Amino acid sequence: MDFGFDDEQELLRDTLRDFASNELAPLAATWRTEPFPHELISRLGDLGLLGMKIAEEYGGTDGSYVALGIAAEELSRGDFNVSYFLQLSTIAAMLLGDADESIKRRWFPAVASGDATVAFGLTEPGVGSDAANLTSTARRDGDEWVVSGEKASITFAGFADACIVFARTGGPGARGISMILVPLDASGVSRQVYQSAGGHLSQRGSLFFDDVRVPLDHQVGAEGAGFIGAMEAFDFNRAVIALACIGSALQSLDETVAYTKQRMTFGQPLAKREGVAFQIAEHLSLLHASRLLSYEVLALADAGRPHTTEAAMCKWLGPKQSAEAIHACLLLHGWPGYGTDLPFSQRLQDVIGLEIGDGTPEIMKAIIARETFGREFTSYK
Numbered sequence: 001m002d003f004g005f006d007d008e009q010e011l012l013r014d015t016l017r018d019f020a021s022n023e024l025a026p027l028a029a030t031w032r033t034e035p036f037p038h039e040l041i042s043r044l045g046d047l048g049l050l051g052m053k054i055a056e057e058y059g060g061t062d063g064s065y066v067a068l069g070i071a072a073e074e075l076s077r078g079d080f081n082v083s084y085f086l087q088l089s090t091i092a093a094m095l096l097g098d099a100d101e102s103i104k105r106r107w108f109p110a111v112a113s114g115d116a117t118v119a120f121g122l123t124e125p126g127v128g129s130d131a132a133n134l135t136s137t138a139r140r141d142g143d144e145w146v147v148s149g150e151k152a153s154i155t156f157a158g159f160a161d162a163c164i165v166f167a168r169t170g171g172p173g174a175r176g177i178s179m180i181l182v183p184l185d186a187s188g189v190s191r192q193v194y195q196s197a198g199g200h201l202s203q204r205g206s207l208f209f210d211d212v213r214v215p216l217d218h219q220v221g222a223e224g225a226g227f228i229g230a231m232e233a234f235d236f237n238r239a240v241i242a243l244a245c246i247g248s249a250l251q252s253l254d255e256t257v258a259y260t261k262q263r264m265t266f267g268q269p270l271a272k273r274e275g276v277a278f279q280i281a282e283h284l285s286l287l288h289a290s291r292l293l294s295y296e297v298l299a300l301a302d303a304g305r306p307h308t309t310e311a312a313m314c315k316w317l318g319p320k321q322s323a324e325a326i327h328a329c330l331l332l333h334g335w336p337g338y339g340t341d342l343p344f345s346q347r348l349q350d351v352i353g354l355e356i357g358d359g360t361p362e363i364m365k366a367i368i369a370r371e372t373f374g375r376e377f378t379s380y381k
């Protein structure tokens, strides 16, 4: 077993740590109130971060899953929310890999360069955890699909250029769901951005499809294979999410170690109090374990080996332990920690979002239990 990064991975980590610290962190608070500028998305593209799972012939860098995890962890040290661009570009790359060649030629170079963002439209107002019961529809009419319904809680709803819409094209349940790529400048599309506790730059919201027409070649993958496609896309992304949360928590702990070394109470630095130092020691230990589990998932994905159970484990543990660690860091800074001049309250609100997004803690445990006890012992299939 080898727990270290190779030279190329170390270089990626160091490069992105500098980028996060110098270019992302100083502006992270800005995106609470202002849209993320297009130049920064292009900068992510220039760094090769948006095409990590896109083949070189389409403008991607064709990187490994482990490299993707390193990128998520390091970018999140500067600004957790920037990791959404990694996640969504990679999910689009995975799913559109089954699309018509003309779709790949149109969208892959644009996604890899940051010229276009593609949203993932599964959740609806009536279904989230039980997405197999979704009600949006796509019906054939001549040489077009006609898409109708509302997709809710969609990352990038405010500005995405296209959305992979999961819509019912057949009977009930998972096997009646197909994926249709819908350009969001199509007639009949409208958007609504939500007010969220965190994650502001992702402009999460609803996408409404009112008899939106797209050519039949915008179907992605086989008819009725949409839900299975979504589930396959989720596994690696659970480790990416965990590492994004862990990066934000480790950065918070680094800052708290520095602060507690110089903050004096009762004539001693806080770091000398076991009540303080032991808290940090515990969070570092738990995060270290989650971090290794997350990289194990990505190494398994790179090796083409099964990793569904481990992915659910790290998606439950990583965001939870990160939120707890950031909460402790906030408290250990006293009253300044609760203010918005320091990043802890924003990081906490950001990370909590991904305790829910991409599957809640209960659903992650249901998956672990299902894989442990067998399908006949769970209501969640």
Ligand SMILES: Cc1cc2nc3c(=O)[nH]c(=O)nc-3n(C[C@H](O)[C@H](O)[C@H](O)COP(=O)(O)OP(=O)(O)OC[C@H]3O[C@@H](n4cnc5c(N)ncnc54)[C@H](O)[C@@H]3O)c2cc1C
Residues within 6 Å of the ligand: 119, 120, 121, 122, 123, 127, 128, 129, 130, 152, 153, 154, 155, 156, 199, 204, 353, 354, 356, 357, 358, 359, 360, 361, 362, 363, 380
């Ligand atoms: C920040 C963020 C980003 C997101 N981005 C996207 C996106 O880009 N695209 C997209 O399609 N969706 C996205 N989502 C939606 C997300 O995937 C759903 O919120 C999630 O799947 C949970 O669905 P729900 O919110 O409808 O909760 P529900 O399914 O209504 O669940 C509510 C609560 O009940 C619990 N629960 C549900 N079923 C069970 C059960 N059987 N046993 C025990 N407990 C249960 C859940 O754990 C949860 O605590 C995002 C959400 C967030 C917060």
